[in-house]
Amino acid sequence: MPKILKQKSIFKSKLFDIKQADIEFNGITMKYEIISGTGSGAVMVVPFIENDIIFIKEYAAAIDDYMITFPKGKIDKGETIEEAANRELQEEVGYKSKEIKLIKKLYLAPGYIDHMTYVMVAKELSVSSLRGDEPEELEVIRVHRDDVINFLDKNEIIDSRVHAALNIIENHE
């Protein structure tokens, strides 16, 4: 196992903490830059209504364009992942779930970012809204399970975690 010789924060903002680390592998020392989140990770919720899956279309600031994604957001202090998932679901698509469960912890790109996303599946939905911090109403798109491949092919910009979540779900449901 490599050994972290030293690690220090070189930048901190509201969302990110950039660290520099010296890591030793059998006598060779390498320098790394690492992005740490400042919170407890995020949830991403895949909502099912019978055989339909609910997607959202949301503005993605880093690429200044709209992306296809699932309801998701940071876990607030003191929240369980189930509570965070049910809150995001109500804020972003206007449903709550009576059957919400963790499918897998997703490590975004662990070589350089420690961001963790908890992929949840939500079923048994009923109409319920909460006011979130979204600056505009999100477009909610309901797609039959059999049409998902076509739907994703027709959209150029898709959050990579949508593909990852679908891969995990397809292999476990």
Add this chain to the structure above:
Amino acid sequence: MPKILKQKSIFKSKLFDIKQADIEFNGITMKYEIISGTGSGAVMVVPFIENDIIFIKEYAAAIDDYMITFPKGKIDKGETIEEAANRELQEEVGYKSKEIKLIKKLYLAPGYIDHMTYVMVAKELSVSSLRGDEPEELEVIRVHRDDVINFLDKNEIIDSRVHAALNIIENHE
């Protein structure tokens, strides 16, 4: 479409450029923090030998543990994505490919990071090695296509782009 009112870099390092942006949505202005990469993105290569898929096990600095991933790396200046993919393949697993093609551009988490990964499939492999900058030899793991789900279930830490790449490939091969 939202409008970027102003954007400025608040931190720059070798790998990252953190930006702060004011973005306006119908009269509401929101503050965003965005991570930009400093290069041209990365390639991730899914190598096939007949019905086997080649994975690697690699140290992941951001979580100080080993992860399952595919050969991948930054695109060097002046390289095409095919050249970058074939170089990484030779550096990380000791093969070169005569049939390497782009399957999809993957947007990692476009809400806050502009990182782009080009997912490539490599077939028609032959033995060929290049010396890379890896600090230790990578473990190369060859898995039959039918056993991939089991293999991934048995491993706790998996680069999310592995799941994303497999989802895209399964739907297009």
